[in-house]
Amino acid sequence: MKAMRLVEWGKPLQLVELPLPEVADVDVLVKVTACGVCHSDLHLADGYYDLGEGERIRVQNRGVPLPLTLGHEVAGVIEARGPTVHGLDKGDAVLVYPWIGCGGCKACKTGNDNLCMTPRSIGVYRDGGYAEYLHVPHYKFLLPLEGLPSEDAAPLACSGVTAYSALKKTRIMSDATLVIEGVGGLGSMAIQLAETITGANVVAVDTDDAKLAYAKKLGADQTLNPLKTNLVDDVKTLTDGRGADAVIDFVGSSNTAEAAFNMLTRGGRMVSVGLFGGVLKIPIPFLPFRATEIIGNYTGSLGDxxxxxxxxxxxxxxxxxxxxxxxxxxxxxxxxLRRGAIEGRAVLRP
Ligand SMILES: [Zn+2]
Ligand SMILES: [Zn+2]
Incomplete structure (x- = not known):
């Protein structure tokens, strides 16, 4: 089978021919029909995350192996299945839950595989969907699509579930103001979910006016461009001086995190998702004074x-x-994607 593999950090992917993975027991071989291209694929390809102030964390030191087939937003059809796979047949269209763990620890046993300390995430720690076929180690990680187009479904596995999980952590209600920083794949998903599930007043923030126009189309109530205004002041004005009830930071730079912290009302919640990189410096007394909650979010659970x-x-x-x-x-x-020239999401099709 053909696969586009990362062979060397910081170098373009290479087209390689690999043997078709075999299936046994509970595992499944999926013929890939669509695979989303995610920002974290760029970090993996580069080989590091920026920690700010000149520090980097190498993905190699987090256990990411080379060579590696990237791709964690995978939809496809079942090509072959092990003898103890139940409820799924050859030809069934499925979405793959990629954030799988060891299967044996407390996190995995309580349905939080995405928080496992020894993760086996597809397209990160084991081969992913930038290929014609994908090996999935347990059929419980496959969700039947039942008519949902695979191209539409693929991004749900990362940008979708991450946005959904982050939104749940904001715990906002319909009378709240939610600020969404960054209108990329995740932000686009969060805007739609926030509008339809919570009914909150949604303020979308991005430095690109085209992305803000897109945010409006998806249902954002207001949009702000921090290159043109003082973001914190504007959010305060929009909320009669109170500040936002919650912010989801899908960018994760020093600027966006600092703005997020400062635009919150007392008791507000900041959910940090983006991995752009940097440092957040906060005077410690502000945390108790403002009763702020700072919450990190990494992907989402199988249940999500x-x-x-x-x-x-x-x-x-x-x-x-x-x-x-x-x-x-x-x-x-x-x-x-690196040039910021993709609206929403791009997918690869074998
Ligand atoms: Zn992703
Ligand atoms: Zn585990």
Whole structure:
């Protein structure tokens, strides 16, 4: 089978021919029909995350192996299954839950595989969907699509479930103001979910006016461009001086995190998701004075993805996919994403 693999950190992916993975027991071979191209694929390809102040964390030191087939937003059809797989047949269209863990620890046993200390995430710690076929080690990680187009479903596995999980952590109600920083794949999903599930007043923030226009189309009530205004002042004005009830920071830079912290009302919640990198410096007395909650969010649980897929089947979330590339054009897809030139999400199609 063909796969686009990361062979060397910081270098373009290479097209390679690999043997077809074999299946046994509870595992499944999925023929990939769509694979989302995610910002974290760029970090993996670069080989590091920026910790700010000149510090970096190398993905190699977090256990990411080379060579590696990237791709963690995978939808496809079942090609082959082990003898003890139940409830799924060859030809069934499925979405793959990629944030799998060891299977034996407390996190995994309570349905929080995404928080496992020895993760086996697909497309991060084991081969992913930038390939014609994907090996999935347990059928419980496959969600039947039942008519949902695979191209629309693929981004639910990362940008979708992360946005959904982050939104749940804001615990906002319909009378609240939620600020969403960054209108990329995750922000686009969060805007739709926030509008339809919570009914809150949603303020979208981005430095790109085209992305703000897109945010409006997705249902954002207000949009702000921090290059043109004072973001914190404007949020205070929009909320009669109170500040926002919650902020989700999908960028994760020093600027966006500091703005998020300072635009919150007392008792407000800041959910940090983006991995752009940097440092957040806060005078410690402000934390108790303002009773701020700072919450980190990494992807989402299998249960979250099941809920989200059911929302998508009912049409609550619309597809954010705007572009598709051939599998062999994966490097072009990554470069286009790096330039910020993709609205919503791009997918690869083998
Ligand atoms: Zn991702
Ligand atoms: Zn585990």
């Amino acid at each position: 993805l099941m809920e989200l897929v059911s929302l998508a089947k009912r049409g609550v979330v619309k597809s954010i996919v705007s572009t598709s590339f051939r599998l062999t054009d994966a490097n072009n897809a990554l470069d286009t």
